[in-house]
Amino acid sequence: MWLQCVLVAVWGSPDYLRLFKESEVMDLILTPEEEKFRDEVRAFVAENITEDIRKKTMTGFRLDKVDHESWQKKLYEKGWMAPGWPVEYGGTGWSPMQKHIFEEECAAGGAPPVIAFGVTMVAPVIMAFGSDEQKEYYLPRILKSEDWWCQGYSEPGSGSDLASLRTKAVLNGDHYIVNGQKTWTSLAQHANLMFCLVRTSDEGKRQEGISFLLVDMNQPGVTVQPIKTIDGSTEVNNVFLEDVKVPVDNRVGEENKGWTYAKYLLGHERTSIAAVGRSKAQIKRLKTIASAEEHNGTALINDQAFREKIADIEIDLLALESLVLRVLSDESAGKGPGPEASFLKIKGTEVQQGITELLIEAIGNYAHPFIPESMDKGWNEEPIGPEYASSIAPHYFNWRKASIYGGSNEIQKNIIAKAVLGF
Amino acid sequence: MSFTFTEDQKLLSESADRFVLDDYNFETRRKIIGQDGGFDRDNWEKFAELGWLALPIAEEYGGLGGSTVDTAVLLESFGRGLVVEPYQSCIVLSAGLLQVAGNEEQKRQHLPSIAEGKTLLSFAHIEPTSRFNLCHIRTTATKQGDCFVVDGEKAIVHNAETADYFILSTRTEGDINDENGITLFLVPSNSSGIEMRSYPTIDGLRASEISFNSVKVDKQNVLGELNKAAESIQQVVDRACVLLCAEAAGAMDTAVKLTVDYIKNREQFGQAIGSFQVLQHRAVEMLGAKDFSRALTYRAAGAIDQSNASERMRAVSAAKVEMGRSGKLIGQEGIQLHGGMGMTDDMPIGHFFKRLTMIDAIFGNVDFHRKRFAQII
Ligand SMILES: Cc1cc2nc3c(=O)[nH]c(=O)nc-3n(C[C@H](O)[C@H](O)[C@H](O)COP(=O)(O)OP(=O)(O)OC[C@H]3O[C@@H](n4cnc5c(N)ncnc54)[C@H](O)[C@@H]3O)c2cc1C
Ligand SMILES: Cc1cc2nc3c(=O)[nH]c(=O)nc-3n(C[C@H](O)[C@H](O)[C@H](O)COP(=O)(O)OP(=O)(O)OC[C@H]3O[C@@H](n4cnc5c(N)ncnc54)[C@H](O)[C@@H]3O)c2cc1C
Numbered sequence: 100m101w102l103q104c105v106l107v108a109v110w111g112s113p114d115y116l117r118l119f120k121e122s123e124v125m126d127l128i129l130t131p132e133e134e135k136f137r138d139e140v141r142a143f144v145a146e147n148i149t150e151d152i153r154k155k156t157m158t159g160f161r162l163d164k165v166d167h168e169s170w171q172k173k174l175y176e177k178g179w180m181a182p183g184w185p186v187e188y189g190g191t192g193w194s195p196m197q198k199h200i201f202e203e204e205c206a207a208g209g210a211p212p213v214i215a216f217g218v219t220m221v222a223p224v225i226m227a228f229g230s231d232e233q234k235e236y237y238l239p240r241i242l243k244s245e246d247w248w249c250q251g252y253s254e255p256g257s258g259s260d261l262a263s264l265r266t267k268a269v270l271n272g273d274h275y276i277v278n279g280q281k282t283w284t285s286l287a288q289h290a291n292l293m294f295c296l297v298r299t300s301d302e303g304k305r306q307e308g309i310s311f312l313l314v315d316m317n318q319p320g321v322t323v324q325p326i327k328t329i330d331g332s333t334e335v336n337n338v339f340l341e342d343v344k345v346p347v348d349n350r351v352g353e354e355n356k357g358w359t360y361a362k363y364l365l366g367h368e369r370t371s372i373a374a375v376g377r378s379k380a381q382i383k384r385l386k387t388i389a390s391a392e393e394h395n396g397t398a399l400i401n402d403q404a405f406r407e408k409i410a411d412i413e414i415d416l417l418a419l420e421s422l423v424l425r426v427l428s429d430e431s432a433g434k435g436p437g438p439e440a441s442f443l444k445i446k447g448t449e450v451q452q453g454i455t456e457l458l459i460e461a462i463g464n465y466a467h468p469f470i471p472e473s474m475d476k477g478w479n480e481e482p483i484g485p486e487y488a489s490s491i492a493p494h495y496f497n498w499r500k501a502s503i504y505g506g507s508n509e510i511q512k513n514i515i516a517k518a519v520l521g522f
Numbered sequence: 523m524s525f526t527f528t529e530d531q532k533l534l535s536e537s538a539d540r541f542v543l544d545d546y547n548f549e550t551r552r553k554i555i556g557q558d559g560g561f562d563r564d565n566w567e568k569f570a571e572l573g574w575l576a577l578p579i580a581e582e583y584g585g586l587g588g589s590t591v592d593t594a595v596l597l598e599s600f601g602r603g604l605v606v607e608p609y610q611s612c613i614v615l616s617a618g619l620l621q622v623a624g625n626e627e628q629k630r631q632h633l634p635s636i637a638e639g640k641t642l643l644s645f646a647h648i649e650p651t652s653r654f655n656l657c658h659i660r661t662t663a664t665k666q667g668d669c670f671v672v673d674g675e676k677a678i679v680h681n682a683e684t685a686d687y688f689i690l691s692t693r694t695e696g697d698i699n700d701e702n703g704i705t706l707f708l709v710p711s712n713s714s715g716i717e718m719r720s721y722p723t724i725d726g727l728r729a730s731e732i733s734f735n736s737v738k739v740d741k742q743n744v745l746g747e748l749n750k751a752a753e754s755i756q757q758v759v760d761r762a763c764v765l766l767c768a769e770a771a772g773a774m775d776t777a778v779k780l781t782v783d784y785i786k787n788r789e790q791f792g793q794a795i796g797s798f799q800v801l802q803h804r805a806v807e808m809l810g811a812k813d814f815s816r817a818l819t820y821r822a823a824g825a826i827d828q829s830n831a832s833e834r835m836r837a838v839s840a841a842k843v844e845m846g847r848s849g850k851l852i853g854q855e856g857i858q859l860h861g862g863m864g865m866t867d868d869m870p871i872g873h874f875f876k877r878l879t880m881i882d883a884i885f886g887n888v889d890f891h892r893k894r895f896a897q898i899i
Contacts, residue, residue, distance in 0.1 A: 253862070256789075257790075258790060258862060259790045260791045260792075263790070263792075326866055327866065327868070328866060328867060328872075329857075329865055329866070329867055329872030329873075329875070335862075335865075392653070393651045393653060395653075395655060396699055399653075404893065405889065456850075459879070459883070460883075460887060460889065463654060463883065464652075464653065464677060465677075466724070466880065467678050467723040467725070467883065468721050468722075468724075468729065469721070469722050469723055469724035470722075483721055484650060484731075492724050492879075495879075496724075496872070496875070496876060496879075497865075499858070500865050502858055503857075503858065503861055503865065504862075507858075508858075509800060509801075512800075
């Protein structure tokens, strides 16, 4: 009891404060209603995710555009596409714990991650700052996954220093003419729309000359060029914009206020970037693999040193989950995510990367073979070594991106240093 | 034990560095990897002419009788440019085993021709379930008259598809993990009953899964004493580990330089990102990791030719652990400090990271060698 008092004293709100079962430390203690909800989500995922998709999601094999879309359409039909949205726009009205359970069950059941660019990134900006026409047009389409969005922020010269961006939009009657280059644009190859930061003024502070445009990708002047990454995949792109026409109606909010909107957006993605549910699912996968790997006449999972390394990550993940729940409950109490939310990004990506490290260790010699085609659809040759091994090394290398994108972890620390510690 | 290079070692280091600088830039390497067999035969010939293939081979068999430190010097230079030619598999491992275990006739027949670059060998040893246990061998060799008949599977055999002969480890007695009962053979790669599935590895090399289906091997091709190969294998693999660490030292050196260079030139917020102290300290950690690992590697290389088995194993394991840790730190931080650019296939840094990671994942990773070190206190 005293422990609970201390915890309440330290943490404040008791809502997120659930002690963990002793035997299964990774499970939260749920109320009967929450258990019912969990079972409902679990059953829904099981019914709607095929074995093929589940395998792809779990192993990190390539998910096609249709894999994502068909799952997202099922979520839409069920009314579960946008748990984070206000109910009037089509949100679910769930408690923080329900949102958390939902994420966890989707991940555990092998559902493809919902592509964040529409539903969690551009939508809140449109809701907060868009015109009525924009809301009416885009939000239902996002719910139904009728558009595929991508994020056009970064440029070759503007990564961490995003405010230095130079892609220029010049007003010309009822439209802008846009020229410049975006880079690292994730999944732009699938996208028909891009939300984009552009420079509309060179005067005053750099941050005060940026506007937020919604750009149709299927028009002359937009060229998408894939960038090959170290794991052999091509999920990021260069996007070249040459005399691209964007109607003024496609500007969100006021001219030169885009920076404020962009920052608003960043605050909104931190809890999802923590990806607690996915990390739990990956730890489970790690344990399965470590049980299958032979090591000195027994299974690798029985190796004390290896077990302790898994324990280290699980403990980090528990701490992360606790902080996520705290932020979620603050949010539902009307407090926007504070700068501490940057910790969720840092720790979340560290945990994800830590798991990929243990996975590559677990497979021993079979980290070496590299057959990129084996991760594509339609490849049906015998795997080299155990089937679970082939994507693990590429995934390890690919996941180094996590501490770079979404504001690098160094930049997150700079934010905390400034905004929390007052430097 | 000497901690400075001799004049000969300095010359060797300079000429090998020059080769990497002049003939082995990133684009050239990319082309070489795409070639049939995954390496450049002209380079191999050049290595022969320069005496590099002969370096660790004894003088009486057409070699130069170089020490492990000499070979480490060469491999450090190779590491700087991620040279993919099959030096480790053919010279260090296979010729190494021939030299340690082979009889006079076998050595006379093969070593000079290996030193001249005319014969290529590959070491078929690891098996699908062996992980890092060198004694875990299921592949059997059964005596039948004047022959042995071999059946089994070998895994991740580097440069198998270009080899003329395999040095093949088999079980001729005992249980799967027994030290006793392991026998080596010299097997022509065109023997009937050999099936090979070849593939690229993530660090730009080539390897194969090989099945041996009732492959007949003449008893004259037994390498060393029947059932007693474990010690030879251990010894040669230990030397290979140190030489892999030497290669890693070169790779780390380049990776650190590339990263420092990048952050000195990349500008954000109106200044080079290298002006941020957080990044400077990270670069300093990288440099330190490389220096410590390299120092320990040369110490192990110097000790290995003179030590008894347990001294040797401790020295080697220490070097391999330090290399694994340093390589991981340098690889991961190298990418991080490059930002998005570090993730691209077009930048060299990622390729160094991949090679360093794979050097950790062969013949025992950090965990394996840490444990082995702890057991020999
Ligand atoms: C796989 C991937 C997907 C991406 N997807 C998208 C996308 O869809 N849309 C989009 O707009 N962008 C995307 N990005 C871009 C991403 O946001 C940038 O890569 C990121 O902001 C870092 O910028 P940069 O790559 O230019 O690195 P740089 O800014 O050049 O940084 C290089 C290094 O310096 C460090 N650094 C920089 N400034 C400081 C400082 N002040 N203090 C301390 N350290 C500092 C960084 O942390 C990093 O380690 C993606 C990136 C990747 C790798
Ligand atoms: C046990 C002990 C014995 C000592 N013996 C001697 C002695 O025999 N003779 C003698 O002359 N002095 C001695 N010193 C003093 C010692 O050299 C100083 O404590 C030391 O130089 C740090 O200075 P400071 O204590 O003023 O800390 P500060 O300089 O105020 O530093 C505080 C912290 O800030 C960090 N810091 C400071 N500047 C920077 C920077 N530019 N970048 C990043 N980090 C920075 C420091 O690393 C430290 O963590 C001794 C100190 C101790 C604790």
